[in-house]
Amino acid sequence: MNKLPLPTRIFIVCIAAVTIAALAAFGDQTTLRFASRIAIMGLAAVAVDVVLGYAGLVSLGHAAFFGVGAYVTGALALAGHTEGLIVWPIAIGAATLAALVIGALALRTTGVYFIMITLAFAQMFYYSANAVPGLGGADGFRLPSRSTIGGIPLDNPRIFFLLCAFVLIAVLLFARRASFSAFGYTLQAARDDAIRSAASGIENYWLRLAAFTISGAIAGLAGVLSANLTLYIAPSSVLSWHLSAELLVMVILGMAGTLYGAVIGAAIFLALVEIISHYTDFWAMYVGIAVIARVLLIRDGLLVTLRRLVTA
Amino acid sequence: MSIAFLAEQSFNALQLGLMLFLMAVGVTLAFGTMRLINLAHGSFFMLAAYFYAWIIAETENGIVAWIGALAGLAVLAVVIERVIIRPLYLRDHLEQVLATFGLILVFNDFVMMIWGRDPVYVPLPDALSGHIMMGDIAYPTYRLVITAVAIISGLSIWYLIARTRTGGLIRASADNRPVVQALGANVDRLSAGVFALVAVLAGIAGIMTAPLIAVTSGMGDSVLIQSLVVVIIGGLGSIVGALVGALLVAFVEVFGRTYLPLALGSTSGFALANMAIYLLMAVTLIWRPFGMFGKPR
Numbered sequence: 297m298n299k300l301p302l303p304t305r306i307f308i309v310c311i312a313a314v315t316i317a318a319l320a321a322f323g324d325q326t327t328l329r330f331a332s333r334i335a336i337m338g339l340a341a342v343a344v345d346v347v348l349g350y351a352g353l354v355s356l357g358h359a360a361f362f363g364v365g366a367y368v369t370g371a372l373a374l375a376g377h378t379e380g381l382i383v384w385p386i387a388i389g390a391a392t393l394a395a396l397v398i399g400a401l402a403l404r405t406t407g408v409y410f411i412m413i414t415l416a417f418a419q420m421f422y423y424s425a426n427a428v429p430g431l432g433g434a435d436g437f438r439l440p441s442r443s444t445i446g447g448i449p450l451d452n453p454r455i456f457f458l459l460c461a462f463v464l465i466a467v468l469l470f471a472r473r474a475s476f477s478a479f480g481y482t483l484q485a486a487r488d489d490a491i492r493s494a495a496s497g498i499e500n501y502w503l504r505l506a507a508f509t510i511s512g513a514i515a516g517l518a519g520v521l522s523a524n525l526t527l528y529i530a531p532s533s534v535l536s537w538h539l540s541a542e543l544l545v546m547v548i549l550g551m552a553g554t555l556y557g558a559v560i561g562a563a564i565f566l567a568l569v570e571i572i573s574h575y576t577d578f579w580a581m582y583v584g585i586a587v588i589a590r591v592l593l594i595r596d597g598l599l600v601t602l603r604r605l606v607t608a
Numbered sequence: 609m610s611i612a613f614l615a616e617q618s619f620n621a622l623q624l625g626l627m628l629f630l631m632a633v634g635v636t637l638a639f640g641t642m643r644l645i646n647l648a649h650g651s652f653f654m655l656a657a658y659f660y661a662w663i664i665a666e667t668e669n670g671i672v673a674w675i676g677a678l679a680g681l682a683v684l685a686v687v688i689e690r691v692i693i694r695p696l697y698l699r700d701h702l703e704q705v706l707a708t709f710g711l712i713l714v715f716n717d718f719v720m721m722i723w724g725r726d727p728v729y730v731p732l733p734d735a736l737s738g739h740i741m742m743g744d745i746a747y748p749t750y751r752l753v754i755t756a757v758a759i760i761s762g763l764s765i766w767y768l769i770a771r772t773r774t775g776g777l778i779r780a781s782a783d784n785r786p787v788v789q790a791l792g793a794n795v796d797r798l799s800a801g802v803f804a805l806v807a808v809l810a811g812i813a814g815i816m817t818a819p820l821i822a823v824t825s826g827m828g829d830s831v832l833i834q835s836l837v838v839v840i841i842g843g844l845g846s847i848v849g850a851l852v853g854a855l856l857v858a859f860v861e862v863f864g865r866t867y868l869p870l871a872l873g874s875t876s877g878f879a880l881a882n883m884a885i886y887l888l889m890a891v892t893l894i895w896r897p898f899g900m901f902g903k904p905r
Contacts, residue, residue: 404897420886584713
């Protein structure tokens with residue numbers, strides 16, 4: 297993906313910085329909560345974009361990693377462990393492990409098989425969470441409290457929002473740096489022409505597995521933050537395959553393969569849902585119509601059209 | 609554990625397997641002929657059940673409800689194919705996934721808008737509500753009848769695909785669509801026909817399952833996932849694979865739910881039973897990444 301011109305990039309960064317600062321300074325509780333949600337879902341969408349945009353793989357199973365992150369955080373909180381510096385690495389580690397195992401199996405295939413296998417394994421986590429005793433089954437459970445970071449509580453919505461924004465930016469910078477590294481370039485080579493990259497000595501399988509595992513870790517981190525935001529976890533909210541599909545929709549609403557496009561897509565999607573659900577209970581129907589229209593009518597996506605105007 | 613109980617469980621598994629086959633064969637045919645991944649396949653299962661419940665409540669005539677539900681579903685499928693699915697045949701799988709996911713959202717909310725959020729219960733037909741004695745087991749007549757219907761549907765499909773000219777064209781366009789088109793066959797009409805056919809098969813499964821479970825919005829989702837597991841195990845595009853995969857998944861599912869809790873204690877047994885078909889899928893993937901009867905694509 298070619299870079300935007302420098303002035304435009306500086307402009308975008310300034311707007312993002314001003315938005316975050318303004319929200320942190322003036323946002324009320326509801327606004328901060330919604331902004332935190334955008335940051336968290338944006339983070340999960342970035343995880344999907346790492347796999348979709350850079351490795352060229354359609355994963356319909358990222359809810360599994362999001363859900364594992366959330367469930368481990370929740371289960372440890374129930375057991376009385378809330379120190380984030382200990383709990384969060386464990387939760388992210390569990391999500392990473394899940395991604396490593398699912399990826400190792402699913403990456404033996406490509407195309408439609410990959411889509412269906414990631415979906416099926418994510419459903420395995422969904423049904424298991426329904427059956428695990430002590431965690432509320434299908435009804436889910438409440439977390440007793442938010443995590444603390446080094447003993448500092450995260451109950452203040454302003455601090456929590458700033459933490460989410462900080463994590464999102466750190467991950468964006470890390471992923472962007474990685475995309476311009478040797479790892480990122482070989483990964484994109486394997487996406488563009490698997491046969492040629494293999495002939496050049498690139499190990500497509502291990503490369504993709506590395507990307508998939510990193511992506512799973514990022515999704516797990518998003519799940520950890522989500523559990524702390526909502527303080528309520530149920531299979532239908534954090535492990536549903538609808539979540540996996542919605543993450544793909546977010547990436548596509550922005551632009552795949554740009555990372556920041558995933559965050560913008562998440563913001564558009566969540567704002568759309570928020571607005572429509574003010575008017576009707578059947579918001580999912582209108583979201584469905586919007587998704588179909590996006591696929592059939594605006595083939596390139598919103599940001600590509602916008603970007604073409606800027607770069608022209 | 610008596611032999612009678614074992615036989616009854618085997619029969620339940622056979623029946624679930626045939627039901628899954630009716631779903632999975634649709635997934636496999638849609639991919640085989642049109643390179644289409646259709647997540648909205650489970651919606652046809654659900655819509656047929658709702659149509660059937662609605663018509664039977666209005667007319668109290670089972671046969672009218674069967675015909676009406678399936679005809680309505682076929683018309684709907686043709687319209688959806690023409691408007692939404694056909695432009696997607698040549699696009700990448702991601703766009704097919706997104707558009708058919710959009711369809712699921714629309715249909716799940718649509719049925720709630722029309723028929724409400726509460727589950728709809730479909731009565732068993734009076735003539736079929738009794739039991740039939742098979743040896744010393746009393747087996748529900750209804751389950752026996754739907755097993756027969758599923759077998760007949762399966763055989764008809766096999767005959768259509770393997771023995772008729774239309775079936776030949778379907779198989780040929782699965783292998784090489786442009787050539788079939790160049791030879792003068794109307795592949796657009798063929799695709800529309802196949803899409804309507806697989807919708808009707810999913811509909812048959814939906815209608816037959818309706819009296820056994822509550823008809824709810826989203827009831828197609830779990831069936832869709834199970835039939836995807838079947839197709840992954842059997843191999844995408846293979847009809848034999850769909851049959852073998854469906855029976856395997858059904859037997860593992862039914863016997864897992866019966867025996868694992870007995871063998872391992874109720875909690876871990878129940879948890880493992882939930883995971884059993886996915887573990888079967890994982891093992892198949894290690895052994896043959898593209899399914900038992902599938903070809904690498």
